[in-house]
Amino acid sequence: MALSKIWVHAEFGTDKPSSITLELISKARTLADTVEAFYAGDNADAVAAELGKYGVSKLYTIDTGGNLQGVAVASAVAAQVEAGNAPDLIMFGTTYDGRDVLGRLSVALDRPVLTNASALEVEGDEVRVTEAIFGGTQLVTSAFRCEPPHLAAFRPKSFVAEAGGETTAAVEAIDAPDKGHAKVVERHVEEHSGPILDEAAIVVSGGRGLGESDKYQLIEDLAKLLKGAPGASRAIVDAGWVPYSYQVGQTGKVVKPDIYIAAGISGATQHMVGMKGSKNIIAINKDAEAPIFGIADLGIVGDVHKVLPALIEALKNR
Amino acid sequence: MNVVVCVKQIPDPAVPGELDPQTHWLKREGKLILDDSDAYGVEMALQLATAAGGGDVTLVSMAPNGETSGLRTALAMGAANAILVSDESLKGSDALSTAKVLAAAIKRANPDLVITATEATDGYTGTVPEQVAALLGLPSITFAKKIETADGKVKVERQTEAGYDEVEAPLPAVVSVTAGVVEPRYPSFKGIMAAKSKPVDTLTVADLGLEGQVGAANARQEIISVTPAEERQAGEIIEDDGEGFQKIVAFLESKKVI
Numbered sequence: 001m002a003l004s005k006i007w008v009h010a011e012f013g014t015d016k017p018s019s020i021t022l023e024l025i026s027k028a029r030t031l032a033d034t035v036e037a038f039y040a041g042d043n044a045d046a047v048a049a050e051l052g053k054y055g056v057s058k059l060y061t062i063d064t065g066g067n068l069q070g071v072a073v074a075s076a077v078a079a080q081v082e083a084g085n086a087p088d089l090i091m092f093g094t095t096y097d098g099r100d101v102l103g104r105l106s107v108a109l110d111r112p113v114l115t116n117a118s119a120l121e122v123e124g125d126e127v128r129v130t131e132a133i134f135g136g137t138q139l140v141t142s143a144f145r146c147e148p149p150h151l152a153a154f155r156p157k158s159f160v161a162e163a164g165g166e167t168t169a170a171v172e173a174i175d176a177p178d179k180g181h182a183k184v185v186e187r188h189v190e191e192h193s194g195p196i197l198d199e200a201a202i203v204v205s206g207g208r209g210l211g212e213s214d215k216y217q218l219i220e221d222l223a224k225l226l227k228g229a230p231g232a233s234r235a236i237v238d239a240g241w242v243p244y245s246y247q248v249g250q251t252g253k254v255v256k257p258d259i260y261i262a263a264g265i266s267g268a269t270q271h272m273v274g275m276k277g278s279k280n281i282i283a284i285n286k287d288a289e290a291p292i293f294g295i296a297d298l299g300i301v302g303d304v305h306k307v308l309p310a311l312i313e314a315l316k317n318r
Numbered sequence: 319m320n321v322v323v324c325v326k327q328i329p330d331p332a333v334p335g336e337l338d339p340q341t342h343w344l345k346r347e348g349k350l351i352l353d354d355s356d357a358y359g360v361e362m363a364l365q366l367a368t369a370a371g372g373g374d375v376t377l378v379s380m381a382p383n384g385e386t387s388g389l390r391t392a393l394a395m396g397a398a399n400a401i402l403v404s405d406e407s408l409k410g411s412d413a414l415s416t417a418k419v420l421a422a423a424i425k426r427a428n429p430d431l432v433i434t435a436t437e438a439t440d441g442y443t444g445t446v447p448e449q450v451a452a453l454l455g456l457p458s459i460t461f462a463k464k465i466e467t468a469d470g471k472v473k474v475e476r477q478t479e480a481g482y483d484e485v486e487a488p489l490p491a492v493v494s495v496t497a498g499v500v501e502p503r504y505p506s507f508k509g510i511m512a513a514k515s516k517p518v519d520t521l522t523v524a525d526l527g528l529e530g531q532v533g534a535a536n537a538r539q540e541i542i543s544v545t546p547a548e549e550r551q552a553g554e555i556i557e558d559d560g561e562g563f564q565k566i567v568a569f570l571e572s573k574k575v576i
Contacts, residue, residue, distance in 0.1 A: 013479070068485060070458065074452075096461050096476075096479065099460070100448050100458075103445035103449045104451075107414070112413070113412075115442075115444055116444070128542065134335050136547055137547055141544075142539050144538065182457045182487040185483075185486055186484040187481070187484075190481035190482070239498070243498070244496035282566055282569060284562075298554055301556065302562050307563050307566075311567065314564070318576065
């Protein structure tokens with residue numbers, strides 16, 4: 001039995017709805033008669049047109065008054081639910097804003113949350129989500145034991161984005177009774193060429209084995225040559241070498257590129273859960289016993305300071 | 319300025335985790351240590367309190383057993399005191415239960431600012447900071463990579479997909495910090511000695527008036543199966559003889575990415 005209605009928290013990427021939004025909607029369409037989305041941001045009409053191609057029949061828009069999304073979007077959605085317009089399930093991406101709205105909504109509706117999920121099933125009227133734990137070695141499936149709407153957040157790349165069920169998404173502005181007090185004063189877009197981390201076909205990540213922060217340049221150079229995105233282990237994010245947005249792992253981004261190159265990364269479970277879904281894994285590490293070699297398709301036991309420059313040179317000369 | 323830092327004591331992440339076969343809860347027995355992620359918040363709080371001309375940094379934590387060794391680490395860094403909510407009935411708490419307990423304990427400290435990590439390393443649901451803020455009715459700014467307080471406001475550089483946002487909110491407020499927001503200090507010997515006698519106020523769920531509202535008593539989700547994930551097989555592992563990079567070039571060629 002399908003659910004009657006699912007809502008998806010829609011987000012905007014650089015120039016179109018973000019991939020995670022399209023992935024969630026594509027999955028939702030297979031499980032519910034009606035899929036609707038809610039959105040706080042610019043270009044609502046363009047977003048509605050795009051989401052319509054994926055089967056979204058209505059886009060609720062919310063004005064945050066220039067504040068962070070959490071309070072405003074949660075209060076608007078909660079008001080709808082309290083007024084009787086309630087879905088069976090509300091899906092979020094595991095993103096910065098997705099997590100903010102989810103946390104606030106959980107309190108507003110007094111509902112538990114399931115997060116970091118990578119699969120969703122409906123059995124009768126039971127909603128089940130699955131998440132990978134312990135470095136992706138175990139899959140835990142949980143079911144909600146409360147009244148809907150259920151709240152769940154999913155990792156990017158859990159589902160495949162596919163257009164379908166084409167319709168025209170009506171746009172309806174809904175009121176946010178509370179907009180909160182966290183004001184966005186200015187947005188800074190950091191210039192970076194190449195694809196973003198969790199959408200890149202090739203990811204090159206560096207870890208502690210690089211030795212010092214200056215050596216991260218090798219990772220950037222290699223990523224650029226391969227038209228991929230640079231990533232990082234938690235260890236060097238914690239050490240302040242690169243920003244949190246570079247982090248691949250349990251507490252960072254989950255990536256599933258065609259090629260993942262791990263350089264100077266030993267393969268802590270924290271890291272592996274974020275990249276073991278990659279199609280091909282290449283690892284370079286001086287320690288032959290490093291766990292990363294256990295999942296690598298090609299492993300080079302060697303010094304990253306020798307292998308990376310040689311590789312970069314070879315690629316430049318092609 | 320008084321600051322509360324929410325900290326979690328977790329099993330050593332270097333030791334493989336285990337689920338209780340009966341309850342499917344994460345085993346949290348034995349020695350617990352301060353979650354590394356929380357050291358950034360403790361350091362940030364100490365620096366902000368100093369910059370504001372003084373004030374206490376209070377730790378707020380929850381643990382089903384009376385464990386305090388992780389708290390002592392944070393006290394040794396310089397926190398003044400700790401509130402530990404410790405109760406058998408907290409076992410099986412989900413993120414919302416955890417947030418209810420933390421929020422109730424934070425209220426007692428009446429802080430100007432609450433700092434948390436973005437998520438804990440062991441459970442990593444990642445919603446507790448926002449849930450705590452909602453329960454306390456406070457503004458919140460998540461994923462901070464830089465924090466300042468001035469004129470009754472907190473100003474934050476918040477990590478975004480595209481870069482960062484400058485965000486500000488009136489105090490009191492809740493701010494979650496990313497790793498790397500500051501470099502945590504190592505506790506000094508003097509700090510470690512002083513931490514032994516710093517006050518740790520231990521409360522029960524009943525003290526907070528939350529009986530029956532948190533922990534397993536209020537669990538509204540159930541783990542129905544735990545299965546091993548498909549194992550990934552190792553491929554070719556070679557020792558670099560100076561020509562290892564050629565293997566990588568050949569591999570990339572075979573996958574038609576170059």
